[in-house]
Amino acid sequence: xxxxxxxxxxxxxxxxxxxxxxxxxxxxxxxxxxxxxxxxxxxxxxxxxxxxxxxxxxxxxxxxxxxxxxxxxxxxxxxxxxxxxxxxxxxxxxxxxxxxxxx
Amino acid sequence: xxxxxxxxxxxxxxxxxxxxxxxxxxxxxxxxxxxxxxxxxxxxxxxxxxxxxxxxxxxxxxxxxxxxxxxxxxxxxxxxxxxxxxxxxxxxxxxxxxxxxxxx
Amino acid sequence: xxxxxxxxxxxxxxxxxxxxxxxxxxxxxxxxxxxxxxxxxxxxxxxxxxxxxxxxxxxxxxxxxxxxxxxxxxxxxxxxxxxxxxxxxxxxxxxxxxxxxxxxxxxxxxxxxxxxxxxxxxxxxxxxxxxxxxxxxxxxxxxxxxxxxx
Amino acid sequence: xxxxxxxxxxxxxxxxxxxxxxxxxxxxxxxxxxxxxxxxxxxxxxxxxxxxxxxxxxxxxxxxxxxxxxxxxxxxxxxxxxxxxxxxxxxxxxxxxxxxxxxxxxxxxxxxxxxxxxxxxxxxxxxxxxxxxxxxxxxxxxxxxxxxxxxxxxxxxxxxxxxxxxxxxxxxxxxxxxxxxxxxxxxxxxxxxxxxxxxxxxxxxxxxxxxxxxxxxxxxxxxxxxxxxxxxxxxxxxxxxxxxxxxxxxxxxxxxxxxxxxxxxxxxxxxxxxxxxxx
Numbered sequence: 001x002x003x004x005x006x007x008x009x010x011x012x013x014x015x016x017x018x019x020x021x022x023x024x025x026x027x028x029x030x031x032x033x034x035x036x037x038x039x040x041x042x043x044x045x046x047x048x049x050x051x052x053x054x055x056x057x058x059x060x061x062x063x064x065x066x067x068x069x070x071x072x073x074x075x076x077x078x079x080x081x082x083x084x085x086x087x088x089x090x091x092x093x094x095x096x097x098x099x100x101x102x103x
Numbered sequence: 104x105x106x107x108x109x110x111x112x113x114x115x116x117x118x119x120x121x122x123x124x125x126x127x128x129x130x131x132x133x134x135x136x137x138x139x140x141x142x143x144x145x146x147x148x149x150x151x152x153x154x155x156x157x158x159x160x161x162x163x164x165x166x167x168x169x170x171x172x173x174x175x176x177x178x179x180x181x182x183x184x185x186x187x188x189x190x191x192x193x194x195x196x197x198x199x200x201x202x203x204x205x206x207x
Numbered sequence: 208x209x210x211x212x213x214x215x216x217x218x219x220x221x222x223x224x225x226x227x228x229x230x231x232x233x234x235x236x237x238x239x240x241x242x243x244x245x246x247x248x249x250x251x252x253x254x255x256x257x258x259x260x261x262x263x264x265x266x267x268x269x270x271x272x273x274x275x276x277x278x279x280x281x282x283x284x285x286x287x288x289x290x291x292x293x294x295x296x297x298x299x300x301x302x303x304x305x306x307x308x309x310x311x312x313x314x315x316x317x318x319x320x321x322x323x324x325x326x327x328x329x330x331x332x333x334x335x336x337x338x339x340x341x342x343x344x345x346x347x348x349x350x351x352x353x354x355x356x357x
Numbered sequence: 358x359x360x361x362x363x364x365x366x367x368x369x370x371x372x373x374x375x376x377x378x379x380x381x382x383x384x385x386x387x388x389x390x391x392x393x394x395x396x397x398x399x400x401x402x403x404x405x406x407x408x409x410x411x412x413x414x415x416x417x418x419x420x421x422x423x424x425x426x427x428x429x430x431x432x433x434x435x436x437x438x439x440x441x442x443x444x445x446x447x448x449x450x451x452x453x454x455x456x457x458x459x460x461x462x463x464x465x466x467x468x469x470x471x472x473x474x475x476x477x478x479x480x481x482x483x484x485x486x487x488x489x490x491x492x493x494x495x496x497x498x499x500x501x502x503x504x505x506x507x508x509x510x511x512x513x514x515x516x517x518x519x520x521x522x523x524x525x526x527x528x529x530x531x532x533x534x535x536x537x538x539x540x541x542x543x544x545x546x547x548x549x550x551x552x553x554x555x556x557x558x559x560x561x562x563x564x565x566x567x568x569x570x571x572x573x574x575x576x577x578x579x580x581x582x583x584x585x586x587x588x589x590x591x592x593x594x595x596x597x598x599x600x601x602x603x604x605x606x607x608x609x610x611x612x613x614x615x616x617x618x619x620x621x622x623x624x625x626x627x628x629x630x631x632x633x634x635x636x
Binding site: 109111123124126128170174 | 423426434
């Protein structure tokens, strides 16, 4: 499984690069958005993405496009928190699941 | 697609036990389409009729409160092998379906 | 255990699909007004001319105590009353309380089963009309809101 | 003497390791069965094929009423029609499968050593479509699900016999992946499958009682009264994952196929009784 994980991570970095390139990486918001997106992709690669992270980022983009940067940033923060939490969860579960196996 | 009515009949002596199931959405008119957000119009079977050799043995009047894909069962006496049982329904849009079966 | 397996026994009745033919018999008109009534009493008055039904222990109403799913509540009604003309199902707290009404010609047993929808916890009333009057019995069915359903 | 004993021991080593490869799943399964039997001592083993209705009397009565004439019979009928249907070149779906109709469902999920992955019945049907140069069916399509309903019906009463061959390390790895998935917490609610369906089995989540995992795979596909349609096991997986607020995997994804492999193995010895009816 390890090679698969690694290639997914590689893909994640490629996606991030693409996001930065597309965004031109000019504003702080765009960078925050890209980071939150990377966390989401990493969590997905670990098979641990939460249900609404993608939608939060989508909404954040919409709010930013509509000019409401406060709302956009709040949504990015939420998505970022979810991405981090999902990754922590996956890390913890890498061994913790074994304690639940019916003996 | 086969008929949208299914019937099972069990004959014991002159007693026929009839079970029926039909495919129908039975829309109440108060459900929203998840895609469009608009109310789905009322669409339901109003009357389900059973005849045995042309004699009416049951008329079931339904509201929208009968479950989707309605089930209905009942029994009648005076039946014998070879009788022709006919099931038919009509809905509030005027659509109909019908099924004939021979008791055995 | 065997309940599942006997379901589709092919020995029963051979049935054939017919093309939709014009309907021949329509015993009585669909009681539109009674079905439109928004209160149980009004539905009964419209259907029977009275909303007074005599409680009867001779009517057996089988419903679940707690509906697994309010969209599919199995209901079975049977009675030992004689000369039954119709059996109706009334769900007191449904927006349109009259759920179904079955006309019982002579020779047909006063014993029917169906599945109905219930919006919330409510009394379900089985109403039996005979040549001597209107009789009923009722039972409460609890309807809860579920989430998973595995 | 000593020497030959050592030789004998040495010669046993490969055998022992080979056995260990299958002893793992079998030990898991025995512990799994024992757990549910001790939680529900009054429920006979065979009854676990009936899911929640093995342990909930009031719900069971309603289920039996539905089973009097279950709406999935339309799907079984449609599935049979599609199964028998002659294709333009005269071939039939059945031609892809060597077994008699009733033996097809029990042959899946299986580990395909050549492909190095778990093949489920739905995947095998679509593979067949491809060899017949026909477009594959989406995994949530009425056609595909109704065929699985028909094949499930044809297999009623046959035992679940999920195989993990000792000489296929990939099979054990797939099983272990499924097991890891089953016991791993995921989603915003931080639940593992086992949290609900092992630890809290029989308890209520809002108005729902949690069904035992022993027997989870025997009765699919199932007619859901709530939806008015027949759904696949993977659609149910997807629903559960969504319920714990994690992003669901695709139907027939590797994750879900491995999970199906693990859960099917846990249900070995029960009888197939699909399609089922659920609220």
